[in-house]
Amino acid sequence: MMSPDTEDALAEIIRTASGPLLVQGNGTKAGMLRPVQASATISTANVAGITLYAPNELVMSAKSGTRLVEIEAALAKAGQQMICEPPHIHGENQTIGGIVGSNLSGPRRVTGGAMRDHVLGVRAVNGNGEILKFGGRVLKNVTGLDVGKLLTGSFGTLAVMTEITFKVLPVSEATGTVVLSGLDAVRGVAALSAGLGSPFSVSGAAYLPHEKKVFLRIEDFASSVKYRTEKLASQLAEFGAAAILDTDASKIFWRDVRDCKFLDDAPAMWRLSVVPSAGPAILAALAPLGVTGFLDWGGGLVNLSGPANEATHQAVCDAARAVGGMWWLMRAPDPLRTAVDVVPPEPPALAAIRARVQASFDPRGILNPGRLRAA
Amino acid sequence: MQQAKPKPGILDKRAEIIAGLQAILPERAVIGDNISLKPYETDGLSAYKQMPLAVVLPETEAHVVAIMKFCNLHGVRVIPRGAGTSLSGGALPMADAVVIGMMRMNKILDINYADRYAVVQPGVTNIAITQAVQDEQFFYAPDPSSQLACMIGGNVSMNSGGAHCLKYGVTANNLLGLRIVTIEGEILEIGGKQMDAAGYDWLGLITGSEGQLGILTEVTVRILRSPEGARAMLAGFASNEVAGQCVDAIISSGIIPVALEFMDKPAIHACEDFAHAGYPLDAEALLIIEVEGSETEQSEMLARIRDICAAYHPVSMRVSQTAEESAAIWKGRKGAFGAVGRISPDYLCMDGTIPTSELPNVLKRIQAMSDEYGLKVANIFHAGDGNLHPLIMFDANDAESFHKAEAFGADILKLCVEVGGCLTGEHGVGIEKRDLMSVQFTPSELDQQRRIKSAFDPAWLLNPSKVFPLSGLAAAE
Ligand SMILES: Cc1cc2nc3c(=O)[nH]c(=O)nc-3n(C[C@H](O)[C@H](O)[C@H](O)COP(=O)(O)OP(=O)(O)OC[C@H]3O[C@@H](n4cnc5c(N)ncnc54)[C@H](O)[C@@H]3O)c2cc1C
Numbered sequence: 001m002m003s004p005d006t007e008d009a010l011a012e013i014i015r016t017a018s019g020p021l022l023v024q025g026n027g028t029k030a031g032m033l034r035p036v037q038a039s040a041t042i043s044t045a046n047v048a049g050i051t052l053y054a055p056n057e058l059v060m061s062a063k064s065g066t067r068l069v070e071i072e073a074a075l076a077k078a079g080q081q082m083i084c085e086p087p088h089i090h091g092e093n094q095t096i097g098g099i100v101g102s103n104l105s106g107p108r109r110v111t112g113g114a115m116r117d118h119v120l121g122v123r124a125v126n127g128n129g130e131i132l133k134f135g136g137r138v139l140k141n142v143t144g145l146d147v148g149k150l151l152t153g154s155f156g157t158l159a160v161m162t163e164i165t166f167k168v169l170p171v172s173e174a175t176g177t178v179v180l181s182g183l184d185a186v187r188g189v190a191a192l193s194a195g196l197g198s199p200f201s202v203s204g205a206a207y208l209p210h211e212k213k214v215f216l217r218i219e220d221f222a223s224s225v226k227y228r229t230e231k232l233a234s235q236l237a238e239f240g241a242a243a244i245l246d247t248d249a250s251k252i253f254w255r256d257v258r259d260c261k262f263l264d265d266a267p268a269m270w271r272l273s274v275v276p277s278a279g280p281a282i283l284a285a286l287a288p289l290g291v292t293g294f295l296d297w298g299g300g301l302v303n304l305s306g307p308a309n310e311a312t313h314q315a316v317c318d319a320a321r322a323v324g325g326m327w328w329l330m331r332a333p334d335p336l337r338t339a340v341d342v343v344p345p346e347p348p349a350l351a352a353i354r355a356r357v358q359a360s361f362d363p364r365g366i367l368n369p370g371r372l373r374a375a
Numbered sequence: 376m377q378q379a380k381p382k383p384g385i386l387d388k389r390a391e392i393i394a395g396l397q398a399i400l401p402e403r404a405v406i407g408d409n410i411s412l413k414p415y416e417t418d419g420l421s422a423y424k425q426m427p428l429a430v431v432l433p434e435t436e437a438h439v440v441a442i443m444k445f446c447n448l449h450g451v452r453v454i455p456r457g458a459g460t461s462l463s464g465g466a467l468p469m470a471d472a473v474v475i476g477m478m479r480m481n482k483i484l485d486i487n488y489a490d491r492y493a494v495v496q497p498g499v500t501n502i503a504i505t506q507a508v509q510d511e512q513f514f515y516a517p518d519p520s521s522q523l524a525c526m527i528g529g530n531v532s533m534n535s536g537g538a539h540c541l542k543y544g545v546t547a548n549n550l551l552g553l554r555i556v557t558i559e560g561e562i563l564e565i566g567g568k569q570m571d572a573a574g575y576d577w578l579g580l581i582t583g584s585e586g587q588l589g590i591l592t593e594v595t596v597r598i599l600r601s602p603e604g605a606r607a608m609l610a611g612f613a614s615n616e617v618a619g620q621c622v623d624a625i626i627s628s629g630i631i632p633v634a635l636e637f638m639d640k641p642a643i644h645a646c647e648d649f650a651h652a653g654y655p656l657d658a659e660a661l662l663i664i665e666v667e668g669s670e671t672e673q674s675e676m677l678a679r680i681r682d683i684c685a686a687y688h689p690v691s692m693r694v695s696q697t698a699e700e701s702a703a704i705w706k707g708r709k710g711a712f713g714a715v716g717r718i719s720p721d722y723l724c725m726d727g728t729i730p731t732s733e734l735p736n737v738l739k740r741i742q743a744m745s746d747e748y749g750l751k752v753a754n755i756f757h758a759g760d761g762n763l764h765p766l767i768m769f770d771a772n773d774a775e776s777f778h779k780a781e782a783f784g785a786d787i788l789k790l791c792v793e794v795g796g797c798l799t800g801e802h803g804v805g806i807e808k809r810d811l812m813s814v815q816f817t818p819s820e821l822d823q824q825r826r827i828k829s830a831f832d833p834a835w836l837l838n839p840s841k842v843f844p845l846s847g848l849a850a851a852e
Contacts (some may be wrong), residue, residue: 009684027837034462054730054732055627056623056626056627056731056732057626057730057731057732057761058626059730079629103571103576105571109570109571110570113544113548113601114570116576116579117544117547117548118687126823130819130823131819132817132819132820132823133817133820134820136795136796136797137730137795137796138728138729138730138760138761138762138796138797138800139728139759139760139761139762140536140545140728140757140760140761140762140800140801141728141797141799141800142533142534142583142799142800142801142802142804143797143798143799143804143808143812144584144804144812144815144816144821144824144825144842145580145584145587145827145828146547146579146580146582146583146584147580147823147824147827148533149547149579149580149582150575150576150578150580150827152576152579153574153576154575154576159573169631170629170630170631171629173629176609190489193488193489193490193491193713196491196600197488197489197491197513199512199600199601199603201602221675221797223675223816224668224671224672224675226668227672229670241433273569273571273572273573274569274572275490275492275567275568275569276489276490276491277489277490280546297570300490300569300570301570301571316441324567324568324569325567325568325569326569326571326572326573327573328573343573343574344573344574346574347563347564348578349428349557349559349561349562349563352561353557353563353830353831354574354575354828356829357575357827357830359830360823360826360827360830361823361826362828373575
């Protein structure tokens with residue numbers, strides 16, 4: 001494995017590569033989507049370190065190999081945080097490059113935006129070994145095409161990111177969670193929708209089917225959290241009596257949601273993004289197949305785990321497709337990941353454009369070939 | 376600003392092209408006579424004018440497909456246009472191009488409160504979305520000052536912002552899905568009604584692409600529940616520097632107001648004359664700060680902000696007491712460009728962004744340039760995110776004054792890049808900043824972007840002459 005120390009060295013490796021490269025940070029997401037067939041591996045692990053942190057401007061830059069935990073610690077010291085709460089489902093070794101490359105967001109995504117919403121700038125090396133910079137360090141920037149967004153979530157198939165600049169926000173003074181019990185999934189999502197449709201700035205909205213409980217989070221100044229949780233509970237009275245979790249209990253609970261602690265460790269895991277009201281029907285349709293899970297993002301994020309076989313995977317895809325939704329195969333043995341559509345297939349017109357865009361970055365097709373789709 | 380040369384043979388075939396378009400569209404959808412074409416010769420950057428070859432006004436997505444197939448087949452350039460309020464000349468015609476005006480595709484197709492989205496056609500105005508959902512206490516967040524006129528298709532294409540994007544984000548952060556017709560006449564469905572999309576972030580790429588990649592025919596936006604209430608306050612300061620430091624102190628304290636706007640003295644005076652909002656005329660710089668929540672929450676938050684401001688010895692501080700007062704405060708700010716228009720018939724509105732810590736320094740240097748060029752400037756901007764709008768006043772009847780204004784503007788934007796910022800925060804590159812792109816990007820960075828455009832539009836028929844220096848178009852052809 002090649003782990004260059006600098007962007008220049010990394011660019012040189014790509015420029016002179018003679019065949020496909022497996023592109024990774026610390027490789028924590030290797031079990032997600034499709035396995036890559038490559039003779040060599042290039043890692044950004046040593047291109048690491050926070051390069052800029054201006055708390056008063058709400059921005060941080062870090063080289064792509066910087067571990068997320070290091071970034072989170074530096075932010076916490078200044079009373080700030082990553083806005084989208086990236087999940088730690090792949091352990092504590094994941095890098096910021098990995099999080100941005102996979103566009104993974106946690107519970108706050110429902111109203112605070114995804115990782116892709118907070119990437120302000122990237123430096124990256126394309127498949128020709130050219131070092132390119134897009135965006136910058138300012139919060140508003142529409143200069144040229146938004147290549148930073150295109151690279152976010154591209155799983156290293158267009159360019160290897162070497163540095164990422166992103167927006168951060170203060171940690172709120174307090175957190176509170178309104179908990180409603182005894183609701184089936186349909187009523188549960190109705191309660192989530194009512195909460196998200198309230199004027200109280202809900203920043204987390206999850207439903208746990210095995211507990212039949214709804215959770216709505218509010219983050220703000222302490223006096224506001226008290227006021228808003230109470231108002232919200234009374235507005236949702238038709239869904240039953242509410243309990244309220246305090247700041248400490250809320251932080252523990254939402255960390256567990258973020259990290260999908262409510263999924264069992266079945267061999268396959270999926271993430272579905274659907275229109276929120278479709279969440280309950282998906283849970284119901286898949287339960288008979290031994291696929292279980294829970295809802296986040298007001299019902300719009302369905303986290304699932306279950307048996308790893310083609311028939312089950314097909315059923316998951318069909319359930320998502322039936323409501324116009326998306327899926328990601330987050331975990332499965334290699335043979336299954338190789339055989340199936342790990343993300344939705346593209347219609348032909350889009351596939352043609354995608355192939356041309358991909359070739360515009362990586363004409364030799366050497367960066368993570370087959371990571372998202374079979375070549 | 377130079378336009379690309381007309382493509383050989385196209386101007387000569389004008390009558391044929393118009394007839395061809397008439398054959399595939401209803402009669403009312405094709406404009407070919409010079410009098411009716413006149414309103415399309417310019418956009419919000421009215422210093423630049425150019426009559427188009429023809430204008431088409433599609434009413435359906437099928438019309439758009441037919442137009443694109445026709446233009447692609449005949450190698451005719453296409454300029455998409457919404458309301459034509461672009462301040463960067465994004466919708467400026469070319470002599471050999473067909474302008475495709477989207478204003479007749481103006482229906483709201485679906486509103487869903489439980490799932491919090493609205494599906495609209497591109498010709499729906501920004502304000503019309505909020506108006507359609509406000510009875511249910513919902514709103515569409517991005518609020519450009521031009522929101523009465525500008526259309527959602529234009530907003531998506533420019534990734535427009537507004538005074539409240541400090542809290543709610545810009546257009547890109549408030550979209551779920553798009554339909555777009557490619558130059559080949561293919562319909563692409565991008566994103567959907569769910570939050571995250573798998574595969575590449577086409578939604579992110581197309582947003583802000585200034586009509587370079589395709590024609591938007593449908594937009595799915597997120598709608599949000601309105602807050603319980605909102606209140607604005609004014610704080611006037613003795614200098615731009617001090618006001619800049621105060622902005623820094625507010626953000627550093629952990630408070631993110633919904634809006635944090637800045638005006639310098641010339642802007643304060645122009646806006647006050649226009650809106651009678653009670654802006655302090657003795658202040659050198661003014662901050663408009665807005666917070667949201669219940670009455671009690673507003674009061675608490677404003678008290679915290681007042682405490683912070685007090686440390687910077689404001690020359691005046693006033694919290695709005697009524698909805699009418701808040702409305703007047705915003706009328707002044709949102710009408711700022713018009714207000715400046717009343718004191719100077721012509722102005723150029725610049726749009727660079729800088730790191731907020733550079734505010735005092737940059738304002739000082741803009742003032743020095745203003746003295747050097749002998750042109751007055753009023754500064755209005757979104758202070759919370761460092762997005763500047765210096766308004767350079769000039770006299771369009773005096774060619775030299777206009778050239779000076781252009782050069783002054785270019786200097787400001789170069790300064791923005793020099794201090795770590797960018798050429799445009801929300802108005803787009805358009806034709807105006809096209810030749811400055813190489814200040815911000817290296818040749819390989821520009822080439823990479825051009826290749827992405829080519830992947831969508833191989834013959835560069837879509838809005839050429841914009842965004843990329845003309846050498847890109849020449850290379851593609
Ligand atoms: C007084 C005033 C105040 C303003 N205030 C703000 C502000 O606060 N914030 C801000 O961000 N901007 C502001 N603007 C700029 C302008 O209003 C925005 O850029 C707006 O989004 C343009 O919308 P439009 O419908 O007028 O688009 P147009 O000007 O018609 O077009 C803009 C661009 O989009 C392309 N386009 C339009 N429709 C489509 C489509 N359907 N498919 C593909 N491409 C398309 C055009 O080719 C062009 O490149 C202001 C302008 C004025 C005149």
